[in-house]
Amino acid sequence: xxxxxxxxxxxxxxxxxxxxxxxxxxxxxxxxxxxxxxxxxxxxxxxxxxxxxxxxxxxxxxxxxxxxxxxxxxxxxxxxxxxxxxxxxxxxxxxxxxxxxxxxxxxxxxxxxxxxxxxxxxxxxxxxxxxxxxxxxxxxxxxxxxxxxxxxxxxxxxxxxxxxxxxxxxxxxxxxxxxxxxxxxxxxxxxxxxxxxxxxxxxxxxxxxxxxxxxxxxxxxxxxxxxxxxxxxxxxxxxxxxxxxxxxxxxxxxxxxxxxxxxxxxxxxxxxxxxxxxxxxxxxxxxxxxxxxxxxxxxxxxxxxxxxxxxxxxxxxxxxxxxxxxxxxxxxxxxxxxxxxxxxxxxxxxxxxxxxxxxxxxxxxxxxxxxxxxxxxxxxxxxxxxxxxxxxxxxxxxxxxxxxxxxxxxxxxxxxxxxxxxxxxxxxxxxxxxxxxxxxxxxxxxxxxxxxxxxxxxxxxxxxxxxxxxxxxxxxxxxxxxxxxxxxxxxxxxxxxxxxxxxxxxxxxxxxxxxxxxxxxxxxxxxxxxxxxxxxxxxxxxxxxxxxxxxxxxxxxxxxxxxxxxxxxxxxxxxxxxxxxxxxxxxxxxxxxxxxxxxxxxxxxxxxxxxxxxxxxxxxxxxxxxxxxxxxxxxxxxxxxxxxxxxxxxxxxxxxxxxxxxxxxxxxxxxxxxxx
Amino acid sequence: xxxxxxxxxxxxxxxxxxxxxxxxxxxxxxxxxxxxxxxxxxxxxxxxxxxxxxxxxxxxxxxxxxxxxxxxxxxxxxxxxxxxxxxxxxxxxxxxxxxxxxxxxxxxxxxxxxxxxxxxxxxxxxxxxxxxxxxxxxxxxxxxxxxxxxxxxxxxxxxxxxxxxxxxxxxxxxxxxxxxxxxxxxxxx
Numbered sequence: 001x002x003x004x005x006x007x008x009x010x011x012x013x014x015x016x017x018x019x020x021x022x023x024x025x026x027x028x029x030x031x032x033x034x035x036x037x038x039x040x041x042x043x044x045x046x047x048x049x050x051x052x053x054x055x056x057x058x059x060x061x062x063x064x065x066x067x068x069x070x071x072x073x074x075x076x077x078x079x080x081x082x083x084x085x086x087x088x089x090x091x092x093x094x095x096x097x098x099x100x101x102x103x104x105x106x107x108x109x110x111x112x113x114x115x116x117x118x119x120x121x122x123x124x125x126x127x128x129x130x131x132x133x134x135x136x137x138x139x140x141x142x143x144x145x146x147x148x149x150x151x152x153x154x155x156x157x158x159x160x161x162x163x164x165x166x167x168x169x170x171x172x173x174x175x176x177x178x179x180x181x182x183x184x185x186x187x188x189x190x191x192x193x194x195x196x197x198x199x200x201x202x203x204x205x206x207x208x209x210x211x212x213x214x215x216x217x218x219x220x221x222x223x224x225x226x227x228x229x230x231x232x233x234x235x236x237x238x239x240x241x242x243x244x245x246x247x248x249x250x251x252x253x254x255x256x257x258x259x260x261x262x263x264x265x266x267x268x269x270x271x272x273x274x275x276x277x278x279x280x281x282x283x284x285x286x287x288x289x290x291x292x293x294x295x296x297x298x299x300x301x302x303x304x305x306x307x308x309x310x311x312x313x314x315x316x317x318x319x320x321x322x323x324x325x326x327x328x329x330x331x332x333x334x335x336x337x338x339x340x341x342x343x344x345x346x347x348x349x350x351x352x353x354x355x356x357x358x359x360x361x362x363x364x365x366x367x368x369x370x371x372x373x374x375x376x377x378x379x380x381x382x383x384x385x386x387x388x389x390x391x392x393x394x395x396x397x398x399x400x401x402x403x404x405x406x407x408x409x410x411x412x413x414x415x416x417x418x419x420x421x422x423x424x425x426x427x428x429x430x431x432x433x434x435x436x437x438x439x440x441x442x443x444x445x446x447x448x449x450x451x452x453x454x455x456x457x458x459x460x461x462x463x464x465x466x467x468x469x470x471x472x473x474x475x476x477x478x479x480x481x482x483x484x485x486x487x488x489x490x491x492x493x494x495x496x497x498x499x500x501x502x503x504x505x506x507x508x509x510x511x512x513x514x515x516x517x518x519x520x521x522x523x524x525x526x527x528x529x530x531x532x533x534x535x536x537x538x539x540x541x542x543x544x545x546x547x548x549x550x551x552x553x554x555x556x557x558x559x560x561x562x563x564x565x566x567x568x569x570x571x572x573x574x575x576x577x578x579x580x581x582x583x584x585x586x587x588x589x590x591x592x593x594x595x596x597x598x599x600x601x602x603x604x605x606x607x608x609x610x611x612x613x614x615x616x617x618x619x620x621x622x623x624x625x626x627x628x629x630x631x632x633x634x635x636x637x638x639x640x641x642x643x644x645x646x647x648x649x650x651x652x653x654x655x656x657x658x659x660x661x662x663x664x665x666x667x668x669x670x671x672x673x674x675x676x
Numbered sequence: 677x678x679x680x681x682x683x684x685x686x687x688x689x690x691x692x693x694x695x696x697x698x699x700x701x702x703x704x705x706x707x708x709x710x711x712x713x714x715x716x717x718x719x720x721x722x723x724x725x726x727x728x729x730x731x732x733x734x735x736x737x738x739x740x741x742x743x744x745x746x747x748x749x750x751x752x753x754x755x756x757x758x759x760x761x762x763x764x765x766x767x768x769x770x771x772x773x774x775x776x777x778x779x780x781x782x783x784x785x786x787x788x789x790x791x792x793x794x795x796x797x798x799x800x801x802x803x804x805x806x807x808x809x810x811x812x813x814x815x816x817x818x819x820x821x822x823x824x825x826x827x828x829x830x831x832x833x834x835x836x837x838x839x840x841x842x843x844x845x846x847x848x849x850x851x852x853x854x855x856x857x858x859x860x861x862x863x864x865x
Contacts, residue, residue, distance in 0.1 A: 018852035027833050055858045059812055060828050063724060072716035073736055074729075081711065081737045088741055089700050092748045570700075643701065 014042065020049050024056075090571040091485075141253070141261050141277045144297060148246035151302040155329050161190035163335055167326035167434075168244055170198075170226055173319040182325070183226050186339055187241035188332060193340050194241045198226045229320050232311055235288050244307050244322045249277065252293035252309065256281035266296075270549070273299040285312035303327070326434075375409060375435050381532055382543045383435045384411045388530075389546040392553070394429035398519040401526065402426065402440070413438040416446050473631040474620045478503045481572055507621040509568055514617040517561035521610035524554045528603035536660075548660035551603075555653050558610065562649065565617070566642045573639035576632060599659050602652055606645070613641050700748075707744045710756060715740070717829045718764050724825050725768045725818070735767045758835040765822055765839050772818055812861040820854045827851070 015023070015035045023035040039045045156162050164187040171180040184197040233240045236255050238248040253259060256279055264276040280292040289312045296306035309320040375383070387404050391397050391413075402415030413436060417423050423442045430438050472478065479499050487498035527533050527550060536547055616638040620631055718739055723732035742763055746753065753759045813821070819840070826836045837847040 016852070017856060018848045021851055021855055022833075022848060025827070025833070051859060052855055056855065059824075059858055063828075071720065073719035074733060077733050077737065081740070084737060084741055085704060085707070085744065088744055089704055092700070092745065 014038070014045050017048075017052075020045070020052060024049060024053055086575055090574050139263060139275070141263050141279070144263060144275055144277060144302075145246045145250055147302045148297055148304055152246060152304075156189075159329050159331050161332055163188045163330040163332050164242055165326070165328045165330055166242060166244060166324065169323045169325055170229065171321045172228065173321075174313070175316045181226060183243075183322075185241060185243070186330075186335075188340060189241075190332065191340075195339055196226075228318075229309075232288055232290075232309070232320075236290070244304055244324055246295070246297075246304055249279075249293060249295040249304070249307065252290050253279050255290055256293070258282045268296075268298065268305075274305075275299055287312060287314060291317055378540060380406060380409075380411060380435060381538075382540055383433055384532060385539065385543045385546050386433045387411050387413055387430060387436055388527075389550060390429040390433060391426070392523075392550045394425050396426050396429070397523045397526070397550075401523075407437075410435050410437045412436075413440070415439075416441050416443060418443055420444065472503065472507055472621060474635060475503060477631070477635070478506065478572065481575060506568065506572070510565060510617050510621045513561050513565040513568070514614040517558055517565065517610050518614040520554050520558040520561060521607040524551070524558065524603050525607040527551060527554070528600040528607070534597050534600055544660070548657075551656060551660060555656065558606075559649055559653065562610070562613075562642070562645055565613070566646050569617075569638065569642060573635050573642075576636055576639070599656055603656070606649075606652060609641060609645055613638065613645065616641065703744065703747060707740060707747070710743065710760070711740045714757065714760050718760060721761065721825050721829050722764055722768055725822055726771055731771055735764065735771060738767060739764045755835065755838075757831065758838050761826060761829070761831060761835065762839040765826070768822065769818070812858055815857050815861055816854065820850075820857070823847075823850060824854055 019035050023032055039049055166185045168183045170183045182199045186195040230240050236251055238251045259279045259281050261279045266274045266276050268274050275297045277295045285291055291312055292310040294308040295304055298305050305324045307322045311318050384406055391402055396402050405412040420442045423440050426440050482499040482502045483495055487495045536544055616634050620634050715736055719732055719736040722735050723729055726732055739760055837844050
């Protein structure tokens with residue numbers, strides 16, 4: 001039963017005008033259902049609702065009919081809008097990503113105050129996580145040594161009865177003398193044989209070779225520099241067969257009285273992370289005592305790659321430093337027999353008492369016979385890639401390229417460089433790479449040789465250039481652009497001068513960037529066309545890593561140059577009208593044809609596009625007596641190609657990196673190539 | 677009275693929109709798409725409140741150029757349609773303030789529309805309707821006209837309240853008052 005109050009209320013309540021309007025417009029709100037129910041039963045309200053509806057409808061219909069011919073935005077204005085948008089786009093340039101992100105963050109904070117605490121809490125959480133991630137966990141030297149030991153054991157376990165090959169750069173520095181040498185060691189762990197080759201660093205002619213046999217005693221290398229270190233190693237009971245190892249560092253550690261130890265995080269010259277273990281003792285020290293020892297370990301695979309020993313000598317401390325040049329674990333059966341061959345002459349220097357047999361004296365040609373055993377295909381390939389990388393590091397891969405040829409037993413490097421200083425730089429870069437014959441000449445040497453042979457050619461004077469006609473093919477367009485934009489202010493003369501200055505600066509920069517981009521593209525194309533690049537899946541992991549580094553660095557440099565070009569030219573070029581009419585179809589750089597090496601093909605295609613961009617830039621922004629027929633078409637093509645590269649490049653870069661690093665991952669488990 | 681916008685082309689006009697991309701071409705593409713979707717209602721709105729087709733054309737373009745600039749600067753738009761109409765509304769108010777001597781709607785176009793009628797009776801009715809409209813229009817303030825036009829363009833009350841910078845209850849009362857005026861005018865007629 002409803003109360004009298006409820007009944008009275010139900011009889012007297014009618015929705016207000018606002019409620020009816022809300023109901024009419026279908027706006028959700030409290031009490032709207034009640035309005036709906038009420039209007040169904042109350043004829044007065046229903047009438048009112050209809051009145052409102054009719055009044056508004058009539059009003060709007062009348063309005064519509066009065067604006068009958070204007071139901072929409074006139075199509076004739078569409079090109080005008082596109083033009084305005086073009087101008088705006090050109091004026092604004094590229095959007096600032098960082099500003100955008102900051103603004104959106106601040107907007108979300110200022111407009112939604114309830115989110116503030118959540119956002120701050122999230123920020124704190126991220127900060128804590130980042131700090132935790134960045135904070136290096138305190139790792140003890142013992143733990144690092146244990147990891148290095150495990151990694152070494154794992155490497156040795158891959159091959160039964162392995163021969164450990166180490167090639168080290170050894171340097172000895174005392175108070176007034178520095179000496180360097182290359183020290184190669186083949187340690188046959190099964191047969192307890194060690195073969196050592198020590199080469200004096202200053203000349204390749206002087207070398208000494210020893211073969212030793214023995215289980216408990218290890219040999220001392222013949223050359224004085226390595227011999228001294230060998231004595232130190234032996235006197236402390238360290239392993240001469242593997243001088244650069246975690247085991248030896250542990251020996252130094254134990255031999256130092258009252259040691260002070262530190263673990264330092266560092267970076268290798270190639271940017272990889274490294275851990276440096278350092279242990280030092282407190283004097284006084286006797287002769288041959290270790291004063292300080294240091295071991296550098298590559299963090300990526302816990303491999304020891306450098307060692308430094310400071311040894312107390314007579315009245316001075318001598319610094320021995322060992323740096324790894326090469327390391328491999330070899331299969332003994334497939335090793336060239338000449339490496340552990342018996343002696344053929346008595347020209348061997350032996351100093352150790354435990355020698356069972358006189359060591360053989362092998363010539364270099366016996367160590368690396370030309371046919372067919374030494375060097376192996378894998379070694380030559382590795383040497384060739386090292387040469388390419390050395391030239392790349394010395395920036396000798398761009399500009400006038402230096403030729404790299406593969407001989408039967410050597411990698412031949414030949415080329416002409418600008419001057420003697422550059423020649424020295426290139427030779428230094430190539431130093432230490434095995435199986436390399438370098439023939440680098442400077443321009444002056446080359447000219448001298450030419451001069452000896454023949455008289456210098458008589459150069460004809462260059463044809464005079466008609467300066468009055470020489471102007472940029474797009475000069476008129478650029479003048480209009482700058483006069484309407486940057487140089488709009490001032491009197492006419494000042495405007496013209498300003499426009500000319502801007503045009504000169506723009507063309508200079510455009511040409512410079514496109515030329516540099518072309519140089520990088522050509523270097524990439526040389527890589528892509530390189531035989532070893534196409535057979536990269538057959539290379540050693542370390543060799544492939546060098547290949548990957550070269551491709552990455554060239555692509556990064558190329559991207560930078562293209563971005564510079566794009567940023568400078570886009571605002572100007574995008575003002576050209578009716579782009580779509582003459583623009584060619586979109587081109588994809590990356591190609592995924594399974595039958596060919598897609599990466600090489602994609603890189604070659606990229607280089608072709610960069611070539612086209614450079615040619616178009618030259619034909620439009622370089623002063624010439626023979627301008628292009630249709631500069632506008634050339635500019636549109638240039639814009640299109642820049643746009644296309646800008647769009648396609650990041651994907652290609654990512655895919656190339658994945659492809660190259662992917663090989664490294666998949667081939668880790670593959671057996672190492674034979675070492676003959 | 678409600679008008680549906682084509683939102684099927686992967687662009688929801690009610691969603692938050694922000695650009696954090698590097699390429700201007702992507703930004704341009706988005707703004708062009710929004711322009712295609714909203715240019716007609718915005719133009720219609722501006723034309724009706726300004727009663728000048730040239731001004732409406734210019735201001736319609738200006739609205740979308742402002743959208744480009746706004747997004748380019750890294751701002752975020754929480755509701756594209758509401759944002760666009762709010763800018764259009766503000767531009768229209770500015771324009772109306774400036775145009776103290778603005779040219780009134782050209783009646784010749786309306787006369788042409790009347791001429792399409794079948795006979796003199798229809799013409800007379802049309803003229804009468806125009807008269808009623810004129811009376812109703814004169815009774816409404818600029819703000820009220822804006823409000824009514826926004827409602828006619830199918831914007832929600834929440835969106836209209838945002839554009840006119842009002843609270844929802846105020847807007848409801850405001851609309852009620854406008855409807856009351858319209859009812860009075862039509863009743864007088």
